[in-house]
Amino acid sequence: MRGMLVERLGAPDVMELRELPVPEPGPGHVRVKVEAVGINFADALAVAGEYLTRTRVPYTPGMEFAGTVDAVGEGVSGVQPGTRVACLGGTGALAEYAVVPAAGIIPVPQSLSAAQAAAFPVSYFTAYHALNTLGQAKAGQWVLVQAAAGALGTASIQLAKAMGLQVVAMASTDEKLELARGLGADVTLLQDDPERVQKVKAATGGAGAALVLEVVGGARFQESLSMTATRGRVIVIGNASRETALLHPAELMKRNLTVTGLWLTSMMSDLVATREAAQELTRLVASGQVTPQVGPTYALADSARAFQDLLDRKTTGKVIIEP
Template sequence: MKAVVCKAWGMPDSLAVEELPELAPGPGEVVVDVRAAGVNFPDVLIVQGKYQFKPALPFTPGNELSGVVRAVGPDVAGYGIGDKVIGFIPIGAFAQQALVPARALMPMPPGMDFDTAAAITLTYGTSHHAVVDRAGLKAGETMLVLGAAGGVGLAAIEIGKALGARVIAAASSDDKLAVCREHGADATINYSTEDLREAIRLATGGKGPDVIYDPVGGQYAEPAFRSIAWRGRYLVVGFANGEIPKLPLNLALLKGASLVGVFWGEFAKREPKANMAAMRQMMGWLAEGKIRPHISGRYRLEETAQALNDMAARKVTGKIVINP
């Protein structure tokens, strides 16, 4: 079977597609024929050795996938050959076959296509954990989403709307903001052309947002945090900008505000039952049309480096997938 291989830390162009032995499942494991694999910003960092998780070399990157069960190992119940499944693994998804622990699988809902199934675990899982679990966003509250046209950003918009909140989307171009409006944003801010603090003030009538969802970091973090409402919750989701901001902590004191860390991967590992309950809620929202992953690009396995380069260059709106 063919797989993308990272042999040394470096930029995506250093990745190779190689022929590897077919996989065999061990106890509690399932081999899946991968039909689609979601691409995420952490994939760009992992191949450079810059992410929190640093796998041993060589390895195959990619962690969210959908496909068809090819083989089932001992002690696996509930899955059989030919079943359509969704999986999340630390590494190994950018390949024609993936080895997945049965506990990291869930059945694909009837009628769902493979690309959508591969686009829901990390982005929507992260945003649900952030918005519902960590921020406790309530109906009638206002949430500001930075980097709103990315995968987690669009997911946060849709989840906020599903909860009955007002959502303000901030992104770097009018084209990206148009996509945000298509996914439910009530108001938009172009922080490339507008003063962010003033735009937030106008969009919230001077009150400030109750929740700020920040997967970007960098220069927009401090002006956003200065604009937060009393008892606001600032969600630290990631640093796509590449710069980890240093916030004056007196701002949290003055606003009675909370800085809240969001690490979905660790949450899913430590609290698997809570994570699966969240996924079940989102599958219900998907069936109701309240959430709908936006897939803006599809790539062949041999185009994985290009997919990661496009992600790094912020050319992506919503999600992109690899189709092995």
């Protein structure tokens, strides 16, 4: 089968299209014929060796995908060959076939296309935990969404609106803000607007946002704190700037702020929270209140370009690769 292989870490163009053996599903695993792969910022960081976990080479990138079950390993029950599935696994999806633990199969409404299903697990489960499980946002409150036109950003806006929240969306271009408005963002601001802090305050009645979904990091982290309302929460989800941030503890004390980290991989081990998220997200997708935003779609051979476009902030929605 054709698949992408990384033999040394670095920029996206270290990935090479190769002829690879079709993987066999071991006990507790299923093999899926891959139809669409969702590309995350984390995939690009992993190839660069800059992710939260160590990247071991050689490997085939790709953690979330959709396709059809092709073969089932020993001890797997309730999953039949031919079933359409979305999956969240560690690696290996950028290929014609991928093997995942049966536990990595994510329930996804059958109404979704393969690309929509591949755009669903990481962004929507992360947005759910940011807004609900950890953010504890209540209807009527303001949430600030950074990188609002991206995969996580578009998921967060839709979910926030479905929860009755008010959304301030930030992004780097007017086209991206237009997309955010189309998804229901109440106020949109350019990320480099020199008056952005004052404008967030003004939009939120002088208070600041009750919840900030922080994905940029670096100097922006300090700014996120100043845009947060007293007793508000900052959920640290990403660090796209790849810069270190300074945190002065006194600022948290003075305004009773809460800063919470979120890593989906850790959250998935909370089976109760995961089940709650799956039920609610499935309901919202089935009722049409949220729709995974499929972004640019690339062929497998163009995987490096897809990763580079994501890093270069050229994409909106979820970047998809079709083997």
